[in-house]
Amino acid sequence: MSVDRSSLKTGALVRQACRNGEFTGQTSGLAPGFAQANLVILPQTEALQFQEFCEKNPKPCPLLEVTVPGDPCPQILAKSADLRTDLPRYRVWRRGELVDEPTDITSLWQNDFVAFLIGCSFTFEEALIAAGLSVRHIDQGVNVPMYRTTIPCESAGMFSGPLVVSMRPFKPADAIRAVQITSRFPAVHGAPVHLGFPEQLGITDLSTPDYGDAVSVKPDELPVFWACGVTPQAVLMQARPEFAITHSPGCMFVSDLKDEELAADTTDQPGRSF
């Protein structure tokens, strides 16, 4: 009932191991180069409002795919996938309360369910590292620090709430490179939303993130903030819909899409910065 993580080299292998019950862990670092996605499942009525919310807030909620109502198979991210079985672990919510954390949701599936697959920052972090940048929370072996801001999202129907951001500290020259690199990935939060002045986002203390873990920020570094995929989850919990299913934290959907396929047709320009 367990599998060697290093053998899970592709999205298809990860999904198969999940489906067979052989893998129920976190997906960070699995299937390098394959895009991972956040999952939100809602009945069709709430789904329409949630889709509008995502479309109004593309930086925190970049939609990679919205499934046909009742169909658990994505047509874009992985045609062979079944969203009822192919994630390591799910969370089941009733009126905003966590009621179960199963590894399979086949028995819960209904013919009006719509699944949202939302871009994940793992993709742009791989691109940052490939460009030679150090990502602090990865170096420190902890989760990225995330903060609720005082910036409201655009609301839609029952869905509203503040923007949640993730923070990665960089020296100025690397911050400039990070803007260039992540601008190429609009489908996974894209360019930073802010850098330099946490207080302008209503963040009073970087050492006490609202989610994830604190990381060190050195005196010669700028804190750089990206819109975060926790935003739609926080908004979902706050809206307390009758019923919802999400992925369990860190247990993402691993697609067949390569990270580089999510890059916009742009080149980031190298050059000496200081």
Added chain:
Amino acid sequence: MSVDRSSLKTGALVRQACRNGEFTGQTSGLAPGFAQANLVILPQTEALQFQEFCEKNPKPCPLLEVTVPGDPCPQILAKSADLRTDLPRYRVWRRGELVDEPTDITSLWQNDFVAFLIGCSFTFEEALIAAGLSVRHIDQGVNVPMYRTTIPCESAGMFSGPLVVSMRPFKPADAIRAVQITSRFPAVHGAPVHLGFPEQLGITDLSTPDYGDAVSVKPDELPVFWACGVTPQAVLMQARPEFAITHSPGCMFVSDLKDEELAADTTDQPGRSF
């Protein structure tokens, strides 16, 4: 002997007015949308070293064109142009000393002269303004503030010296946009080289620039620094070559190339930042 500035709507019209002796002023704001360039003319021996210097330092010295020795006509930027007559005003240097400021250098031209046409920040400033950003020194009606840094350029032969940077202050969201926008223009200094910590560049006081004029930087703004076209001129003066000709400050070569033709094949990504 004078001409209405507003009638000089294209590079060809500016150059014709210069050639006829009808225009001898600064070119900022003339021929909107047409790329302007810095000019450096050197005899072939020094030119080879200067070309190597520019190629080693592409951010401060982005070469748009280097002419064939002895030929005063550029083949890329404007085929109908004559660099001996088509700029409003020149500076003639002997061993680093300014000896004349003529409006025509036909009588000085030698058959081993090589002309360097170097990208100018006017191009990316037009792009910043087109994107809705405010450029402080333009709003304040002064010259951009420029600073000698403690960052050495890569030296080549007789040419060496510190990087000179220009500074434009922006709110963080606009600074992110400015990185995206100017990254599209590698031929005109490209992305910023730094933002946030002037002291990391050896700049102790933003209010006392080494060239140009001081501008206000508000508490909620980041100073953003670009490599500056004054760098090659400062390096040239310091090297004290036997003979050199440059454009007179602000009296640029106006080309047939449109600013947008200098854009790399990239898209800068819009999105809500804060």
